[in-house]
Amino acid sequence: MIIKSFAPSPLTTGLQALVNRLQPTHPQYHQLQQELKNKEAGDYGEQYVMKELQQIALLNDCYILHNVTLPSVLPMQIDILLIVPNAIILLEIKNIRGIVHFKNDPRQLIRTSDSGEVHVFTHPEVQLEQYMQGVKHFFNTQQVSIPIYGAVVFPFNNVNIHREDGRLPIIMAKELPIFLHKHLETSKETKTMADIKNIILSHLKHRTPFPLCTYYQIDASALQRGVYCENCGRFGMQKLKIGWHCQMCQHRCRDAHIQSLKDYYMLVGETITNRECRDFLMIESEHVAKRIVQKLQLPRNGSNKNSRYQLSGLLVNR
Ligand SMILES: [Zn+2]
Incomplete structure (x- = not known):
């Protein structure tokens, strides 16, 4: 069951307002417009996976939360967090199209778009490992010991993924039932899910990047x-x-x-x-x-x- 439902990220909503109020001749206009497109695609992917999770009967008694930030020494913004019997599962959603290559040493995600443009992104595994560590640390401070799993999820089949060996699973949204089944089968409940849910809900952080003129160093008189x-x-x-x-x-x-x-x-x-x-x-x-x-x-x-x-x-x- 969903206990924190999907909402567009504040940055997306803010960027929509910013691009709307900025003249197309502004030097940052095109870069911000592109960033907005990426953010909208990201939100769309997250919304899609939330809907898919809702359809999975296996999760009927589990808790599903969208966009979770907990107190942590490391930056944290978990796309989707699942509370299942005796485990927490973090999902990092990547709605990127084109050809993507997960590169090791150093870990990078390299995307070649249909038009041949190459973009380098933070490796989602690095992000996810950081969030898993953050969540683990948070629960240590709460004197709760619970296994934490994670997966990088590509929502749509518009991507051609190449990967050298990696540490965490990278799956398509359609594989989620199989992936979840594996974790739900092996778990033995020691701490009730309701307790975990209450701890998380009472510690949720709400961070926003506002005001965006400061964030992007834009003079407000350009609006x-x-x-x-x-x-x-x-x-x-x-x-x-x-x-x-x-x-x-x-x-x-x-x-x-x-x-x-x-x-x-x-x-x-x-x-x-x-x-x-x-x-x-x-x-x-x-x-x-x-x-x-x-x-x-x-x-x-x-x-x-x-x-x-x-x-x-x-x-x-x-
Ligand atoms: Zn009018």
Whole structure:
């Protein structure tokens, strides 16, 4: 059963906003656009494997979690974590197409795309070993000893894999039932799965790379300002008494500013002042800007003109 369901990675959502607000003439535009494509493909692969896992009857009583980060001295972002009787299984999903070569000494993943372009990636085995060590260390600190297994999973058959000998299994998504069966057969339950689940859920870390202008060293003044029209894809919707109006396509939307404030949070900063809000949403009236942030019930630090409104709440439960 799924206890932490699939959600697009914050970096994907942030990159979508960034690419949308950046002019195609910006020097980093094409690199960011490519990075966004890779991230979207990665998310798509993870979502697909989550769906496949849900179909596996063997896992009905086990726990499935998407995107897990636990306290660790090493960087950790586990694509999928499974809690099965007396074991934890980590899956590293790689949605890469083309010809991939797993090279040893040093370990690298080299991909040749259909057009002949060569890219070098971190070897997923190295990543996975690091996560397995991190999880093992985490459970040691919890005084829990549990076997940890891992596999690199390619979701689709659009890849031609060449591999020298390696340490961890590399499998296709369709092989997951066989792979899992092996681990579920040999395990003897010593610590209940519910205990493991509770330990993990109470220690989950939520890390985001925001604000992306800092992350990618982009001057925020390069971003297109204004409220985005979801109908025609232009910026600069006009504020009406109630809602927003696009002069280009006549589309009206009541809450169009919310996405723009989310963009601001993901790209520029965690908090916003009245002036920054007017500037980013391109509205003139101080009073209108005040009403917007007040209506959203954003937590406020400071008083009067120096008030800064906290935007982080916009990304959850809305
Ligand atoms: Zn429009």
